[in-house]
Amino acid sequence: MEFPQAFSLSGHRALITGGGSGLGLATAQCFLKAGAEVVLVGRDADKLEAAASELGAGASVAAFDVADADGAQAFAAEIEAAFGPVSILVNNAGGTCKKPIEDMTIADFRGVLDVHVVGAFAMTRAFLPQLATTGRGSVLFTASMSSFLGVPMVAGYSAAKAAYVGMIRSMATELAPKGIRVNGVAPGWIDTPLFRLATSNDPARLDKIMGRIPMKRTGEGEDIGWAMTYLAADVARYVTGHIIVADGGALHGF
Numbered sequence: 001m002e003f004p005q006a007f008s009l010s011g012h013r014a015l016i017t018g019g020g021s022g023l024g025l026a027t028a029q030c031f032l033k034a035g036a037e038v039v040l041v042g043r044d045a046d047k048l049e050a051a052a053s054e055l056g057a058g059a060s061v062a063a064f065d066v067a068d069a070d071g072a073q074a075f076a077a078e079i080e081a082a083f084g085p086v087s088i089l090v091n092n093a094g095g096t097c098k099k100p101i102e103d104m105t106i107a108d109f110r111g112v113l114d115v116h117v118v119g120a121f122a123m124t125r126a127f128l129p130q131l132a133t134t135g136r137g138s139v140l141f142t143a144s145m146s147s148f149l150g151v152p153m154v155a156g157y158s159a160a161k162a163a164y165v166g167m168i169r170s171m172a173t174e175l176a177p178k179g180i181r182v183n184g185v186a187p188g189w190i191d192t193p194l195f196r197l198a199t200s201n202d203p204a205r206l207d208k209i210m211g212r213i214p215m216k217r218t219g220e221g222e223d224i225g226w227a228m229t230y231l232a233a234d235v236a237r238y239v240t241g242h243i244i245v246a247d248g249g250a251l252h253g254f
Contacts, residue, residue, distance in 0.1 A: 006233065006234055006235040007233045007234075007235050008034055008035050008233065009036035009232060011035075012031075012036040012134075013036065013039065013083060013084060014028075014031050014036050014086070014087070014088035014089075014090060015039045015062075015086045015088070015089050015090065016028050016038060016039070016040055016041065016092055017066050017090065017119075018041070018042055018066075018094060019038070019040030019041055019042060019048070019092065020042040020044060020047040020050075020051045020061075021047060021051065022192050022221070023092060023142060023224050023225070024093070025055075025221070026221025026222055027225040027228045028055055028059065029221075029222065030226050030228065030229045031088070031225070031229060031232070032055060032058050036058070036088065037059075038060070039060045039061065039079065039086070040062070041061075041063075041066070041093070042063065042093065043063065043065045045061070045063040060082075062082070066119035066120070066123055067119050068119075069118050069121075072123050072125070073125075073126045076123075076126035076127050076130065080130055087130070087137055087138065088137075089123065089124060089139050090141075090228065091119075091120035091124065091139070091140065091142065092142040093115060093120075094112075094116050094157075094160070095112060099153060100153060101155055104155060104156065109155065109156040109159075111156070112156035112159075112160055113159065115160075116160035116163070117160050117163045120164075128180070131178075131180050132178045132179060132180060137179055138182075138183070139171065139181070139183075140182075140183055140228055141168055141183075141184035141243075142184065142185060142187065143164045143184040143243050144157070144161040144164075144186055144187065145186060145187070145189075145245075145247060145251065147161040147162050147164055147165050148162075148165075148186070148245075148251055149251070161186075168183065168241060169241050172240040172242075176240055182240055182241065183236075183242050183243065183244070184243040184244070185224055185227045185228055185231070185243065185244045185246055186246070187219065187223075187246055187247065188218075188219055188245070188247025188251070189209050189213065189247070189248075190221060190223070190224060191219065191220055191221075192221060212253060213247070213249065213250045213253065214250070214253040215248035215249055217248065219248060223246050230244075231244065
């Protein structure tokens with residue numbers, strides 16, 4: 001492989017769930033710069049259209065709620081009919097419920113798992129034929145620091161993100177003979193609107209976060225997008241079953 005072709009996503013079509021904002025949108029921006037086409041997926045059609053307009057040529061949208069696991073198969077068929085086969089699937093959509101365990105209902109807990117775990121499984125299963133047909137299939141998961149660290153008040157989210165570790169390893173092993181690689185990126189604390197909202201009125205929490213990061217700064221959305229790009233590109237063709245932790249050293253820092 002020649003540089004920079006080894007890092008190119010030319011010829012790829014990527015579907016990104018939760019692609020209308022945050023890390024999904026940042027990943028779409030990086031994929032487009034690397035030469036891929038992207039299809040942004042989410043529940044809010046207006047948000048998706050606004051994001052696609054911001055991204056420009058090469059970006060398309062498709063409204064779908066990944067929590068609708070029973071509808072994933074039909075949705076995958078609609079995507080293929082409208083755009084052609086998908087060669088990169090980014091399971092990025094998610095949400096959380098921040099409550100103490102005693103206040104978190106079973107419905108709260110199940111709702112988080114339905115999007116992150118059941119939804120991501122259903123989407124991956126539905127798109128497998130397309131991913132296998134391309135010969136360059138790649139499934140990516142947006143993991144989390146809570147995949148590895150104990151984070152209070154988010155038991156459902158932590159359970160879901162920890163489940164990604166097992167899903168990535170199992171799927172990577174099972175799907176390798178089909179020519180499909182499975183990997184993930186675990187973001188640390190990234191400067192997004194959600195992060196700023198969560199910390200703007202909580203200086204103690206912000207100090208705790210910054211004190212854990214050896215680099216002493218938060219990351220940017222493109223730090224995650226470029227890590228995703230690497231994993232999807234031919235340069236990582238022998239990499240499967242792994243999670244890149246992009247966190248400024250926080251996981252192993254002191």
